[in-house]
Structure formats: structure tokens, C-alpha cells
Amino acid sequence: MGNCGTREESAVVSNAQVQNILLSSSLPVKSERKHNRSISDLSDPSTPRNLEDSRKNAGLYTHVIAFTLYELETITKSFRSDYILGEGGFGTVYKGYIDENVRVGLKSLPVAVKVLNKEGLQGHREWLTEVEFLGQLRHPNLVKLIGYCCEDDHRLLVYEYMFRGSLENHLFRKATVALSWATRLMIALGAAKGLAFLHNAERPVIYRDFKTSNILLDSDYTAKLSDFGLAKAGPQGDETHVSTRVMGTYGYAAPEYVMTGHLTARSDVYSFGVVLLELLTGRKSVDKTRPSKEQSLVDWARPKLNDKRKLLQIIDPRLQNQYSVRAAQKACSLAYYCLSQNPKARPLMSDVVETLEPLQCTNDGGNEISSSLTSNLSATSGANAFAMGGIPGYRMRSRFGNNVGPGASCRSPNQNCSPGGPAACRVR
Numbered sequence: 172m173g174n175c176g177t178r179e180e181s182a183v184v185s186n187a188q189v190q191n192i193l194l195s196s197s198l199p200v201k202s203e204r205k206h207n208r209s210i211s212d213l214s215d216p217s218t219p220r221n222l223e224d225s226r227k228n229a230g231l232y233t234h235v236i237a238f239t240l241y242e243l244e245t246i247t248k249s250f251r252s253d254y255i256l257g258e259g260g261f262g263t264v265y266k267g268y269i270d271e272n273v274r275v276g277l278k279s280l281p282v283a284v285k286v287l288n289k290e291g292l293q294g295h296r297e298w299l300t301e302v303e304f305l306g307q308l309r310h311p312n313l314v315k316l317i318g319y320c321c322e323d324d325h326r327l328l329v330y331e332y333m334f335r336g337s338l339e340n341h342l343f344r345k346a347t348v349a350l351s352w353a354t355r356l357m358i359a360l361g362a363a364k365g366l367a368f369l370h371n372a373e374r375p376v377i378y379r380d381f382k383t384s385n386i387l388l389d390s391d392y393t394a395k396l397s398d399f400g401l402a403k404a405g406p407q408g409d410e411t412h413v414s415t416r417v418m419g420t421y422g423y424a425a426p427e428y429v430m431t432g433h434l435t436a437r438s439d440v441y442s443f444g445v446v447l448l449e450l451l452t453g454r455k456s457v458d459k460t461r462p463s464k465e466q467s468l469v470d471w472a473r474p475k476l477n478d479k480r481k482l483l484q485i486i487d488p489r490l491q492n493q494y495s496v497r498a499a500q501k502a503c504s505l506a507y508y509c510l511s512q513n514p515k516a517r518p519l520m521s522d523v524v525e526t527l528e529p530l531q532c533t534n535d536g537g538n539e540i541s542s543s544l545t546s547n548l549s550a551t552s553g554a555n556a557f558a559m560g561g562i563p564g565y566r567m568r569s570r571f572g573n574n575v576g577p578g579a580s581c582r583s584p585n586q587n588c589s590p591g592g593p594a595a596c597r598v599r
Contacts, residue, residue, distance in 0.1 A: 235302075235306045235316060235317070235318055235319065236277075236317060236318030236319075236329070237318060237319065237320070237321070238318045238319065238320045238327070238329060239320065239322065240320050240322040240323075240325050240327070242273050242274065242320075243267070243284055243320055243327055243329070245273060246267035246268055246269055246273055246282070246284070247265040247266070247267045247284055250263075250265055250286065251265075254266050254267070256283055256336075257336075257337075259384075259398075261285060261287060261288065261297065261298075261398070261400060262285060262286045262287045262288035263285075263286050263288070264283050264284065264285045264286075265283070265284045265286065266281065266282075266283060266284075266332065267281070267282050267283070267284050267329075268280070268281050268282065269282055269317070269329075280317070280331070280332075281331075281332035282317055282329050282330060282331060282332050283329070283330045283331070283332050283333070284327060284328070284329050285327060285328045285329075285330070286325075286326075286327050287325070287326035287327065295326060297400030297401065298326040298328065298400070300399060300400055300401075300402055301316070301328055301398070301399045301400050301402075302316070302319050302328070304376060304399045304402050305399055308368075308369070308372065308376070310364075310365060310368045311361075311364075311393065311395075312361045312362065312364045312365030312368065312393070312394060312395055312396060313365055313368070313369075313395055313396050314330050314331060314333065314387055314395045314396065314397040315330065315331040316328065316329070316330055317329045317330060317331060330397065333387035333388060333389055333395065333397075334388075334389060334390040335387075335388035335389065335390060335392065336387065336388065337383065337384050337385075337386065337387055337388070338358060338362075338383040338384075338386040338387070338388060338394065338446075339382075339383035339384040339386075341388065342383060342449060342450070342453060343383075343455055349453070349487070349489040349490070350450075351490070351493055352490045352493035352494040352498075353493070353531075354392050355450040355451075355490075356450075356498075356502070356527065356530050356531060357392060357394075357531060358386070358388070358392060358394045358450065359394075359446075359447055359450055359502075359527055360394075360524065360527040360528065360530075360531060361393055361394030361395070362381075362386050362394040362396065362443070362446065363443060363520055363523045363524045363527055364524055365394070365395065365396040366378060366381065366396070366439055366440075366443060366520045366523075367519075367520035367521045367523070367524050369396075369402075369439075370436045370439070370519070370520050370521070371521060375436060376402055376403070377402065377403045377434055377435070377436055377438065377439055378396065378399070378401075378402055378439050378442075379401040379402055379403055379434065379438070379439070380398060380400075380401040380402075380420060380423075380442075381396070381423065381439055381442035381443055381446060382420050382423045382442065382445075382446065382456070383446055383449055385397050385398045386446070403434060421457060422445065422455075422456030422457035422467070422468070422469075423441075423442045423445050423446070423456055424438070424441075424442065425437070425438040425440075425441035425442065425514070426441075426512060427512075427514055428441075435514060436519070436520070437514040437515070437517045438514070439520065440509050440514075440517040440518065440519070440520060440523070441509060441510060441511075441514075441517060443509055443520070443523065444469075444505075444506050444507075444508075444509025444510035444517075445468070445469060445510070447502070447505065447506045447509065448468055448469065448472055448476075448506050448510070449468065451485070451486055451487065451499075451502055451503065451506060452468065452472060452485050452486065452487055453487030453488075453489060453490075454468050454472075454487075455468065456468045456469070469510055471485075472485050472506075473507065473510055476503045476504070476506055476507040476510075477503075477504075477507050479500065482499065482500065482503045483496065483499060485503075486499055498530055501526070501530060502530065505518075505523065505526050505527070509523065
């Protein structure tokens with residue numbers, strides 16, 4: 172998975188403790204029931220189902236269900252190898268299908284069952300974090316947690332099934348058809364809305380592991396954030412940051428977080444900038460197969476994002492004739508500011524959403540300017556040039572800093588942190 176640092180583990184958590192967490196939220200919990208059904212009683216989850224029924228039934232699951240291990244063994248055919256959807260640091264994910272054959276009253280729904288790897292580095296705390304956050308948070312751009320299992324030393328999570336898998340697969344698997352420009356911008360907007368929702372929650376949540384493999388796509392390419400094992404409650408009141416062990420994925424983690432362990436919502440904004448860059452270029456954040464100067468996507472692309480003569484050269488060549496110059500400039504300008512080495516010069520995710528929304532229109536919003544984003548940057552860093560993408564008459568100039576903090580250069584040993592990157596920018 173390419174994770175930074177080691178993973179935290181905690182003592183075994185009882186099912187009662189999980190129930191207490193969820194009962195403290197507004198989402199009721201359905202208790203466990205024992206069943207005597209055999210595996211053969213279940214219909215095959217690989218059988219095609221009515222897609223509209225699945226969508227409708229997914230909306231009915233407003234409770235977080237405490238499943239038994241037997242029930243989850245049943246719906247995955249004892250975790251059969253041909254039911255595997257993927258594997259990661261947490262463990263293995265299987266496809267399954269829940270309905271009344273599993274438990275009376277359950278609506279038919281395909282699901283993904285994630286099984287904790289008992290020998291893995293990611294422990295019970297990350298499992299509990301997912302239950303805690305996804306058990307209380309509901310949003311169209313977050314994967315829905317259907318239920319969980321906490322039985323003996325077994326830890327499992329049950330999510331709604333995402334028909335098109337991860338954004339990573341669609342962008343980087345050679346066998347797949349290239350995503351269109353419009354679809355990529357729609358995915359970027361959906362993912363941005365998910366992050367903005369987390370950052371604006373009553374108790375802000377920092378996602379901390381935003382990357383293409385954690386963005387899942389529904390049948391209509393709706394982007395939904397998954398894997399909340401590294402999420403952290405954000406700073407409140409007079410707090411400026413959360414101090415934590417550095418964890419995440421190389422190539423996506425913000426440089427100031429890697430250097431100091433100080434986590435803020437702007438750390439997520441940097442990671443969003445990396446993903447937006449991947450969407451624009453069709454390149455991976457880190458690709459060791461490329462020439463040395465092109466292996467780090469941010470290092471290679473960021474100098475070109477602010478150069479009208481070069482930015483079109485980095486756009487994925489598979490997207491020819493699908494976008495206007497204005498739209499490309501606007502999107503590249505957004506990525507440029509999200510990737511600023513100065514955290515205060517990065518936009519808020521709510522402003523990112525406001526900037527991306529006009530680009531969804533058929534006229535691509537090339538002449539639109541996000542006024543709230545411009546004013547926000549002006550207030551925080553004097554960087555009122557954010558919306559310059561594609562607007563004639565503006566020239567950019569950068570200020571470079573040498574110390575950690577606003578305008579900082581990156582002194583991290585992480586080769587993917589680019590030293591001396593652009594700080595706050597001004598228009599003249």
C-alpha cells in the first residue's frame with residue numbers, strides 16, 4: 172500500500188463498546204441474531220440484480236447492523252477466493268449479497284465485506300475508527316457502512332458495493348477505457364464534496380489518506396470516499412493542528428505533515444491536489460518506471476501548471492478534443508494552489524467545490540471565478556490570484572520561503588516532497 176510509518180494498534184474492543192459508540196450517534200443499531208440457515212440457502216451474489224432496486228434498497232439501510240460471523244461467512248460462501256474484490260493493508264475485501272435469506276427483514280443488496288488481517292500492521296483501532304466515523308456520518312460521497320462484525324478476535328466491516336471499483340483502476344489499468352474529461356471532473360467534484368463535508372462537520376474530520384485507491388465509483392461514476400481507518404478528529408477552538416504519528420501514503424501526504432506530524436484540513440487539500448493532478452495527467456503520483464525527473468508527479472508537473480505555454484502538454488493525451496483551453500487552465504490552476512508548499516495558501520475544500528462546479532457545465536465555466544475562494548486566499552495569504560486560470564491580462568509571480576511554516580521548503584527525506592516549491596502567489 173506504500174504507507175508512511177507504522178500503524179497503531181489497541182486492545183481488543185468488545186462488541187458492547189462498539190454498540191455504545193454507535194448508540195451515541197443518531198444512527199440506531201440493529202442487534203445480532205443467530206440463524207440456522209445453511210450456505211446453500213443463499214442466492215449467488217454474482218448473479219446479476221436489478222441495479223435500480225439495489226440503489227433504492229441501499230437508501231433504506233439507515234441502521235448499522237451488527238452481523239454475526241456466521242452470517243458473513245454465509246454471504247461470502249466462506250470467504251471463497253473467487254469472491255475476492257481486492258486486498259490491502261487492512262486485509263481482504265469480498266463480495267457478498269444480503270437479503271432475507273441472511274436475516275429476516277433485510278432488503279436485497281450487494282455488499283463488500285472487509286476482513287481484518289489478524290497478522291497485519293493495521294489493528295483494531297483502525298477498524299474501530301471506521302465504525303465510529305462511518306457509523307455516524309452519512310453523505311452521498313461517502314461509502315455507506317451497512318454493518319460490522321465484532322466476534323471473538325474477528326473484525327469485519329460491511330459496506331455498500333461499489334459497482335465500478337476504485338478510481339485507481341480506471342485511471343491506471345491499461346485494459347480499461349480511458350475516463351472522459353467530463354467524467355474526470357465529475358469524479359473530482361464528488362470527491363471534493365466528500366472532503367468538504369468531513370471538514371465542515373460539527374467536529375471536523377481529517378481524512379488523512381486521500382488517494383485514488385480510496386475513491387470508489389458507483390455505477391454512474393459517483394465518487395465515494397472509503398477506508399476511514401486513518402481518519403482523525405480535527406482541531407477545535409484555538410487549536411491550530413492535531414499532532415499525530417505520520418501515516419498515509421507516499422506521494423499523497425502533504426510535506427509539512429510529513430516533516431512535523433502536524434495535521435490540518437489543509438493536509439487533505441494537498442492530497443486532493445495530487446489526485447486532481449492524476450486525473451488531469453493520467454499519471455500516477457509516484458511511478459518508478461518513468462525517467463528519474465518524472466517519477467514524482469508533483470515535482471514534474473507543478474512547474475508547468477502555472478505556465479500557459481506548458482500546462483496543456485501535461486494533460487492526458489487520451490483526452491484530446493474533449494476540453495477547452497479555459498477549462499484546462501482553470502483545473503490546472505486549482506491543482507497548483509492545492510499543491511502549494513504553504514498550507515495557508517491552499518484553498519478550503521468548500522472553495523474547491525465552488526471552483527469545480529462551473530466546470531461541470533457544457534460551457535465548462537472557463538470564464539467563471541470562485542469569488543469565495545479568491546477572497547479566502549486574499550485574506551489568508553495575499554494570494555488573490557487563484558482564479559487566474561485562463562483569464563487574459565494576469566501574470567503570476569511566486570515567493571519562495573526557506574523555513575518550515577508559511578512558504579516553507581520541504582526538508583523531509585521523503586523523495587516525493589519537493590523542496591523549494593511555490594508558496595503564496597500574487598497577481599500584479
